[in-house]
Amino acid sequence: MSDPIKAAITAEKEALNLKLPPIVRPPEDIGVDALTQSKLLNYRRSKEQKKTINQLVIDGAKRNLDRTLGKRIPSSPEPDYPPTMTSEIKKKGFNYIYMKQCVESSTIVPIQQEWLDHMLMLIPTSLKEGKKREELVQSLINEVSSDFEKSMKRYLVKSVLMKPPVKWLEDEGGPLPECPVGLDYSNPWHSSYVQTRSQILANLHIVHPIMKMLLDLGYMTFANTVLLDLTGIRAKGPIDCESLKNDLSIQARKSEEKIMNTWYPKVISLFTKKEALDGIKPEKLDAFYNCVSTLMSNQLKDLLKRTVEGFVKVFDQEDQERLPIFKMELTFDDDKMEFYPTFQDLEDIVLGLVERIAEALQNVQTVPSWLSGTSTTVNLDTELPEHVLEWALDTLKAAVRRNLEGARQHYETYVEKYNWLLDGTAVELIETFQAEDHTFDEYTELVGRFLSLASEIMLLPQWVHFPMVRLDCEDLKTGLTNKARAFANILLNDIASKHRKENECICSEFEAIKEHALKVPETTEEMMDLIFYVEKARTIGIQELALRIKESKRQMSYFLDVFIFPQEDLALNSAVLMWPWKINPIFDENDELIENAKHKKENELIAKREKLILEIEKESRRMEEFAEFAELDRMQQYVTDVRQLQKRIQESEEAVQFINKQEELFKWELTKYPELEKLKVNIEPYQKFFKLVLKWQRTEKRWMDGGFLDLNGEIMEADVDEFSREIFKTLKFFQMKQKKELQEKRKSAKRRSLETEKLEEEPKENPTITMCSTVMENIKVFKV
Numbered sequence: 001m002s003d004p005i006k007a008a009i010t011a012e013k014e015a016l017n018l019k020l021p022p023i024v025r026p027p028e029d030i031g032v033d034a035l036t037q038s039k040l041l042n043y044r045r046s047k048e049q050k051k052t053i054n055q056l057v058i059d060g061a062k063r064n065l066d067r068t069l070g071k072r073i074p075s076s077p078e079p080d081y082p083p084t085m086t087s088e089i090k091k092k093g094f095n096y097i098y099m100k101q102c103v104e105s106s107t108i109v110p111i112q113q114e115w116l117d118h119m120l121m122l123i124p125t126s127l128k129e130g131k132k133r134e135e136l137v138q139s140l141i142n143e144v145s146s147d148f149e150k151s152m153k154r155y156l157v158k159s160v161l162m163k164p165p166v167k168w169l170e171d172e173g174g175p176l177p178e179c180p181v182g183l184d185y186s187n188p189w190h191s192s193y194v195q196t197r198s199q200i201l202a203n204l205h206i207v208h209p210i211m212k213m214l215l216d217l218g219y220m221t222f223a224n225t226v227l228l229d230l231t232g233i234r235a236k237g238p239i240d241c242e243s244l245k246n247d248l249s250i251q252a253r254k255s256e257e258k259i260m261n262t263w264y265p266k267v268i269s270l271f272t273k274k275e276a277l278d279g280i281k282p283e284k285l286d287a288f289y290n291c292v293s294t295l296m297s298n299q300l301k302d303l304l305k306r307t308v309e310g311f312v313k314v315f316d317q318e319d320q321e322r323l324p325i326f327k328m329e330l331t332f333d334d335d336k337m338e339f340y341p342t343f344q345d346l347e348d349i350v351l352g353l354v355e356r357i358a359e360a361l362q363n364v365q366t367v368p369s370w371l372s373g374t375s376t377t378v379n380l381d382t383e384l385p386e387h388v389l390e391w392a393l394d395t396l397k398a399a400v401r402r403n404l405e406g407a408r409q410h411y412e413t414y415v416e417k418y419n420w421l422l423d424g425t426a427v428e429l430i431e432t433f434q435a436e437d438h439t440f441d442e443y444t445e446l447v448g449r450f451l452s453l454a455s456e457i458m459l460l461p462q463w464v465h466f467p468m469v470r471l472d473c474e475d476l477k478t479g480l481t482n483k484a485r486a487f488a489n490i491l492l493n494d495i496a497s498k499h500r501k502e503n504e505c506i507c508s509e510f511e512a513i514k515e516h517a518l519k520v521p522e523t524t525e526e527m528m529d530l531i532f533y534v535e536k537a538r539t540i541g542i543q544e545l546a547l548r549i550k551e552s553k554r555q556m557s558y559f560l561d562v563f564i565f566p567q568e569d570l571a572l573n574s575a576v577l578m579w580p581w582k583i584n585p586i587f588d589e590n591d592e593l594i595e596n597a598k599h600k601k602e603n604e605l606i607a608k609r610e611k612l613i614l615e616i617e618k619e620s621r622r623m624e625e626f627a628e629f630a631e632l633d634r635m636q637q638y639v640t641d642v643r644q645l646q647k648r649i650q651e652s653e654e655a656v657q658f659i660n661k662q663e664e665l666f667k668w669e670l671t672k673y674p675e676l677e678k679l680k681v682n683i684e685p686y687q688k689f690f691k692l693v694l695k696w697q698r699t700e701k702r703w704m705d706g707g708f709l710d711l712n713g714e715i716m717e718a719d720v721d722e723f724s725r726e727i728f729k730t731l732k733f734f735q736m737k738q739k740k741e742l743q744e745k746r747k748s749a750k751r752r753s754l755e756t757e758k759l760e761e762e763p764k765e766n767p768t769i770t771m772c773s774t775v776m777e778n779i780k781v782f783k784v
Helices: 003-017 034-068 083-104 113-122 133-160 190-203 209-222 241-271 282-314 343-359 367-372 386-403 405-421 425-435 440-458 474-517 524-562 567-626 632-666 674-705 713-751 767-783
Strands: 326-333 336-340 463-465 469-472
Touching: 083 133, 113 133, 209 241, 209 282, 241 326, 241 343, 241 367, 282 343, 282 367, 282 386, 326 405, 326 474, 336 405, 343 386, 386 405, 405 425, 405 440, 405 469, 405 474, 425 474, 440 474, 440 524, 474 524, 474 567, 524 567, 567 632
Parallel strands: 326 469
Antiparallel strands: 326 336, 463 469
């Protein structure tokens, strides 16, 4: 028998003699929750320790009882043995326990470190990561070592001792594997082995030496290599999305070029050697190269997969130390608050990088295609599996959205606090406020609200840092601040316009006072009105204007802090403040003007009074002339003269009224003119008489010179009687007047002690009475 066959038989026997407990693959979720795993391990360890302690206590108690009493207190119900068998069974049981302890106390070879390393390699890589990785691995090694030692002791006990049939000595570990019995190892299997081995060598190209060289080359090239080096991406600080995309794309292209310039030429060089195809039959050449392509494809796919997995791990929420920091801005454009770039843009860029990784190494020629040198190229299948891409995209999408949640909440804070500035609420508030009647203080309160809001926005932080985002809020802060200040300026312009109108009104009133005060009065009424106006302006007007100027000054002080006046408004404000000092010289000038005007008007009034007295004297003399009128032919002239005198009397009356009014204005004693009243009374009979005579003359002429047939006797008789009565009344009036005047003259003469002869002297004949008598005679003659 050859040496390889002997070695195989020996190995099989050893395997049959030593049956270790089956290796149980650890659960996939081990290491996920380090705290829970630690608690479970501690609980298992404490449970085993308690079990060992209890067993030792029971064993010690059994030995003590066996020595002293020769009997055992059972820890579990025993079968009903005959009384003669009880002591023998107890003795066997205690002997077995003693022997078992002796065997277990012997030295056991510990588990080999190589076995432990192989076991650790079976654990998935994802379960060997975390903060408590070393602690969990050491705990697992301790547990496996303990289980191995217990298994070896148990196997040794069962191999050396035979357990007596005592129920309380049953082993809970289960039966040991039995050695095979009756197996025939003399079967000539070597021929079939050689045949099978030859078939394997002929068809299984993976065992070809060149494949091992290709595998080693791939391992040395790709074992610690990925397309993208993402270790220092966070240390670069905030970076633009496009910059990251460009940087990683360039890095992926350079890595791809490096692989194609280093690994691929080495691969080609393996197959350009003469000994590369040793042992490969021509009909098996395609299958051989298919195996080569598959191996190369698997190596490149694994590289792409590890690169994608590494890129996905960068965005792991639990390990934020590798997260990239993206630059994002909150922008303000067209009265809208937006992100730049948007969340969708950022997500598309991150997902696009996965697609960029998947696009790498897709144009790698197969070895036979390269060796053939034809224009038609055949590329390796290096496309990542669909499920890997879906997993990467879904994981990244969820991670990106989760990492952007903080920035979204910060944006929602802005929207919640300041969106009313943009959605029309502020505009409606201002329009409603302006439509109502509000005071200056109410305006300033609302303006202060907007200005305080602008200050609050400006004090917000410019940069807000999140695990994956550095959010720049400067543009949004500036936009919202300008918006709030714009609303404040609307209100400021409104009250500034009102303030301007008020100042213009104040200046116009001062100008009006100045104009009135410096105007030279034409009449006494104007002078008195001017005196009253200036007096009122000095007392009430100036006080009211002073209060308004004080309020304007208060408003001006407020505007200087929040508003920029144009040059014309500054000049207007200065004029308003200077008017109280400018008005006093105007009043002094008015006093002088009034004094001069008053002196002048008084002199004019005195002159008018003297002129009126002279005019009344003239009218009286003219009145005396009426008594001398006695010519009936000049009756028309007499009527005209009476009318002229009446007109002059009327003008004199108006002059009296004017003089009295002036005297009232000057607060003088009113002058009276009884002669004028007397003239008015005395001229009335003459005017009536002259008109009546003139009427009679015209009527008589009409009757005498007109058509005879047009006359009506009855009417004529009635008219004649009427004229006769009126003339008679007039005659009687003048006679009574003459008599009365005569009596007054006599009384006045008696007072002056005149001579009696003169008193009894007959009065002269009155021409008016004579003229009345003549008219009476003419009427009588006409009537006859």
